[in-house]
Amino acid sequence: xxxxxxxxxxxxxxxxxxxxxxxxxxxxxxxxxxxxxxxxxxxxxxxxxxxxxxxxxxxxxxxxxxxxxxxxxxxxxxxxxxxxxxxxxxxxxxxxxxxxxxxxxxxxxxxxxxxxxxxxxxxxxxxxxxxxxxxxxxxxxxxxxxxxxxxxxxxxxxxxxxxxxxxxxxxxxxxxxxxxxxxxxxxxxxxxxxxxxxxxxxxxxxxxxxxxx
Amino acid sequence: xxxxxxxxxxxxxxxxxxxxxxxxxxxxxxxxxxxxxxxxxxxxxxxxxxxxxxxxxxxxxxxxxxxxxxxxxxxxxxxxxxxxxxxxxxxxxxxxxxxxxxxxxxxxxxxxxxxxxxxxxxxxxxxxxxxxxxxxxxxxxxxxxxxxxxxxxxxxxxxxxxxxxxxxxxxxxxxxxxxxxxxxxxxxxxxxxxxxxxxxxxxxxxxxxxxxxxxxxxxxxxxxxxxxxxxxxxxxxxxxxxxxxxxxxxxxxxxxxxxxxxxxxxxxxxxxxxxxxxxxxxxxxxxxxxxxxxxxxxxxxxxxxxxxxxxxxxxxxxxxxxxxxxxxxxxxxxxxxxxxxxxxxxxxxxxxxxxxxxxxxxxxxxxxxxxxxxx
Numbered sequence: 142x143x144x145x146x147x148x149x150x151x152x153x154x155x156x157x158x159x160x161x162x163x164x165x166x167x168x169x170x171x172x173x174x175x176x177x178x179x180x181x182x183x184x185x186x187x188x189x190x191x192x193x194x195x196x197x198x199x200x201x202x203x204x205x206x207x208x209x210x211x212x213x214x215x216x217x218x219x220x221x222x223x224x225x226x227x228x229x230x231x232x233x234x235x236x237x238x239x240x241x242x243x244x245x246x247x248x249x250x251x252x253x254x255x256x257x258x259x260x261x262x263x264x265x266x267x268x269x270x271x272x273x274x275x276x277x278x279x280x281x282x283x284x285x286x287x288x289x290x291x292x293x294x295x296x297x298x299x300x301x302x303x304x305x306x307x308x309x310x311x312x313x314x315x316x317x318x319x320x321x322x323x324x325x326x327x328x329x330x331x332x333x334x335x336x337x338x339x340x341x342x343x344x345x346x347x348x349x350x351x352x353x354x
Numbered sequence: 355x356x357x358x359x360x361x362x363x364x365x366x367x368x369x370x371x372x373x374x375x376x377x378x379x380x381x382x383x384x385x386x387x388x389x390x391x392x393x394x395x396x397x398x399x400x401x402x403x404x405x406x407x408x409x410x411x412x413x414x415x416x417x418x419x420x421x422x423x424x425x426x427x428x429x430x431x432x433x434x435x436x437x438x439x440x441x442x443x444x445x446x447x448x449x450x451x452x453x454x455x456x457x458x459x460x461x462x463x464x465x466x467x468x469x470x471x472x473x474x475x476x477x478x479x480x481x482x483x484x485x486x487x488x489x490x491x492x493x494x495x496x497x498x499x500x501x502x503x504x505x506x507x508x509x510x511x512x513x514x515x516x517x518x519x520x521x522x523x524x525x526x527x528x529x530x531x532x533x534x535x536x537x538x539x540x541x542x543x544x545x546x547x548x549x550x551x552x553x554x555x556x557x558x559x560x561x562x563x564x565x566x567x568x569x570x571x572x573x574x575x576x577x578x579x580x581x582x583x584x585x586x587x588x589x590x591x592x593x594x595x596x597x598x599x600x601x602x603x604x605x606x607x608x609x610x611x612x613x614x615x616x617x618x619x620x621x622x623x624x625x626x627x628x629x630x631x632x633x634x635x636x637x638x639x640x641x642x643x644x645x646x647x648x649x650x651x652x653x654x655x656x657x658x659x660x661x662x663x664x665x666x667x668x669x670x671x672x673x674x675x676x677x678x679x680x681x682x683x684x685x686x687x688x689x690x691x692x693x694x695x696x697x698x699x700x701x702x703x704x705x706x707x708x709x710x711x712x713x714x715x716x717x718x719x720x721x722x723x724x725x726x727x728x729x
Contacts, residue, residue, distance in 0.1 A: 198596045201547045238463050241543050288679045288711035289461055318675040326680040
């Protein structure tokens, strides 16, 4: 069971994954080992997404299964056990309340070892500044669906600069109307058109891969 | 199609513009590339109307759209009028309205929440879609949405006549979509994806129960009022969102059926497709030839669509919303010319990718129009 946990998750066999986790837990397999197996499963999902076998629907489903499975062992994990390799402060910018894409990004990035501080929707620039100052993230993720929110993205980036928090961190933007032109306009570093792209770019920029237990 | 356009000038203009668009749809070469404007919130901004006023009454929406259209000098617009309640019917979601939930000058926004529960599929199957929808709108959406939507439907014929008198016929008089889109909005994306995996047969049975009620009333209305086209919308059901297995089962059979129903009624199906549908473009060859418009938002590769579908359906698009907002007139003009030269001369209509954004620069929209009209 422990051996094929990654494959079960990679195949999106939800009931088999949950049964396997229950069995492993019962057998005394360390929670960290179970978590590592689930994370390897997410890597399988990621590879299948890259090869265009899987799409957003499968990323969503895999994250749902992952979260359900982690929920079964969460209480057994120590505080330092859920190692992450990067931190992102993420939110939908001010005057935009759309969050579906942003939520999926948050979930998938968390499943892949990134500590995501999700600020929610309609987030003013000063709130981004406050949270970036607190968490010192590697990445700041700005999401929008409305083109009228572009200027608020720009103000957020400018606010980070004014606060001396821009240097040394990557600002990533995403959302339906976002493209390179918008990225240049708001002063971001990269734009992402898909959740997998945001993960791939984060890995590329951070050079990160979580420690395998 | 009867017209009450005042005077021979507007009547002739109506005939000219309609013929130009019809030629493109029929894959013939018009006298020049038609340009159609997706102006809704942008129209309000352009004429100095608050969004609150724009949404308060369909007369306001029509007036603003018509005024903006006449200032810009294109061939047509997407819709004769607008009512935010229609979004609730498309996506089983509440809409935050400026002047009520938002400041008067902020754009409306669809609020996606899980308003439809998993047990609702059984209710749809057992009680039927009309009864479920009526109850859903009154109890879970409320805010008078049902009444406002009914009023808009009653107003559409009058608004179409207004447009005709001004020498133009909007390319759509109504919007329909598939059960996938409605359920996805009502359940929320994440929950709905889970449903597709966990209870696929139930979801499909509910979708099948909805289908008989989607196009009928709209097409009947179209026959009576001489409507030109109907949007058949696809957003969350895009190829990029779903594995082929899910798309093949839960999206295309339903989409295809609706398009054929519209075309068989003698009305032009406008395939309004947001996000990326490139993977499955070839499938659209099963749709009626020289009868449809494929309208994409900039994410689908429209140049690839030309290769795969150029001899089969009219293409429409796809000046990106971001370019219209933060780009320059030269950038917009040059891209528009590229579209015209590479996707035309036959079977192409110039348009923005989806709607012209509310904060698009007027000079950019003018540049797009100029690329087609030469003015």
